[in-house]
Amino acid sequence: WFLQNDFELKSPTVPDLIVAKLLDYDKVKNVQLDTPLTAVDNRTSFTATTTILVTIIDVDNRPPWFQPCTKHEVGGAVVCQSAGYTGRVVLNEQETGILPLKPGPLYAIDGDSGINEELIYSFLSGNDARLFEINPSTGNISMLKAADVLETMSLTVLASQKTNSYQFATTTVTISVQVKSLHRPKFQRPQYEGILTAVGVMAMDLKNKDEPLRILATDDDYTATGGLNPHITYSINGSSDISIVDGYIFMTKALPEATLSLQVVATDTSNDESATAQLSVEVTSVHLMVPAVIIPSGGYGPADMAALGATLGVLLFICLVVIGLLVYRMRKGKADWRKIKEVSVFRGSVKLRKVEENVVLKDAIARSSASLTTLLPDDSSQAGSDRLDNEKEVKPILTKERRVEEGYKAVWFKEDIDPDAKEEVVIIPESREDNSEEENEERSGRRYEQENPMIKTPKQSYQ
Known part of the structure; x- marks a missing residue:
């Protein structure tokens, strides 16, 4: 006896309504059941139909959710994730009124929308210097005194139910202290004109068709870097098919030939100051001589790449020269050692020859002396015998x-x-x-x- 798969009767004769499975209040809040009834007598049976209206009520099983948040379903439970809040204040200046935050004002809701319990807010940590205060009912943050140190502060905010403090949630508010900006960004031209020919090809300057069109805004607060503010970002209003990357215009989708009047915006993300300029783009199918200019991330241009390549080329040439000199010296050293060895061998052979000549000479002298003695005249036999005895x-x-x-x-x-x-x-x-x-x-x-x-x-x- 199941009714719409969510409810059932206890038995055919006992009309007790029983919940067959768990119900999600966010999906089902009311259920209408059309139930047939049958009465049987000994000989006659009677039938009728009745309607049962079931109202689903919420229970307190979810904590507060800071807004905005992204919902995720994990194992049948719903979790809402918040990225936190950010804000900025000026050094030595006290912000009046409610402190503006991103992505919006700080507030939370009860995760159980059917109960919508009242919440209270408080600082959990990060406000040791007592620079800020928070409204316990609304969650709005305001300044009590000016910040005198350039730093980034992280405030932890607690939101809990007023009647059930066990249901609570926390979030982080990041406040950065910055130096006051004295100048807004400004474009180098009040109006830019360019030509687009194809998707993925950068726009060329209409006044100088051999050069790509470059959008550039400067900030006089950054005179040390030539007015280049690293916090400036660009965007285009009026068309989602044209984008700007590092100041260069590209077409992301094929468009018919026409002249588009757009607006380019330069925004300083550190203080939200911005400037605008007019952009006129002519879309044409005529292919121009587009130079292959690749601007790497980080702001380095072709001139920087050429200087780097020249430096590396010079270093490579110096290394090759040094290696060549070392090889030459090594070969020359081997030749010198070979000559020294040959001279040593020659000197040894000369000495050996001299010694052999001396030995031969002495042997010859000894032999000549002996033969000379035997050739002397023998005067008498007595003298000969005496010489023989001697x-x-x-x-x-x-x-x-x-x-x-x-x-x-x-x-x-x-x-x-x-x-x-x-x-x-x-x-x-x-x-x-x-x-x-x-x-x-x-x-x-x-x-x-x-x-x-x-x-x-x-x-x-x-x-």
């Missing part, structure tokens, strides 16, 4: 070992004499003037022996 008794010593045997006399080089030796040693003075050449050759041979221990130059002594 040759047997006196022999050259070709070793550094000292011998104390009779018939031997040894000669050592000066550097080989042991200073602690007890034997009697006679040092023969050197004759440098007569034997300088031989001494040089001998020294070169010794140096080569030290460098090449495998080659030994024999030392000879003759008696």
Whole structure:
């Protein structure tokens, strides 16, 4: 026994109306039920129809909602989200009356519209300096005294039900303290004229068709930056198919050929001061020579990009020059080391040749001396036998070992004499003037022996 899927009777014989599911007051406030009735006797049945009117009432289950807000349904519950409020005051000046806020005056409503409970407002935090006060009934904020510091203040406002303080909500009011503006924005021209040819192509200046049309407004409060106020924004009144980006005009939708009379507005978002100028745009299908001018976000133009490119090009050239010099020096250094190595090898080979020549020369001298002795005339056999005995008794010593045997006399080089030796040693003075050449050759041979221990130059002594 369901009636419109929302209600049902307890039983066919018990006319108690029961709610079958939860009802949303925001969607259903009244329900009309047409209910048929049947009475059955032993032999006869009677029927009739009745109408039941059901009124839905709201319950207190939602907090206050600050306005304006955006509703969201989360798991069957409705939540209304508010972005908060913003306002501005002038440094050392007290605002009279109600403080203007964006997006509108501060107020809240009861989330349960069927109850619409009365709300009260108060500051929860942020008003420690007591600069502001809030009306507890309306939520309007006013100033008690002027702000003397450039800062941004954040006020937290609480809205709660008067009879049920457990139902409440909070929001944030951001107040910025600014320096007073002495000049309003102003356009460089009272009227601008341009030509539009296609969608996405910037408008060209009608007086100079080779240059794009640039809308620019200045502010004398910013003389340090040449009058450029970063807070100025532009908008166009009169057509939604034409937009302005960084002062350049574009057509966002294809339009028929015509001349449009529009108005361009420059607004200082820091204080809401604005200025207007007339804009005449001629829409035509004739394609003009439109320069490819791209204005990046941030206000940099083609001249800035060209200067940056030139600077980077110079730096790149300097880097290439430095790298080239380093490579040249490295190659030159390798060549020098190769030459030094070749010279060292050449000097070693020359020394080796000199030592070998000295050894050969000394061997030749020794051989010639021996042959000369054998060629001397023999006067008598006695003399020959005496010479033979002398040759047997006196022999050259070709070793550094000292011998104390009779018939031997040894000669050592000066550097080989042991200073602690007890034997009697006679040092023969050197004759440098007569034997300088031989001494040089001998020294070169010794140096080569030290460098090449495998080659030994024999030392000879003759008696």
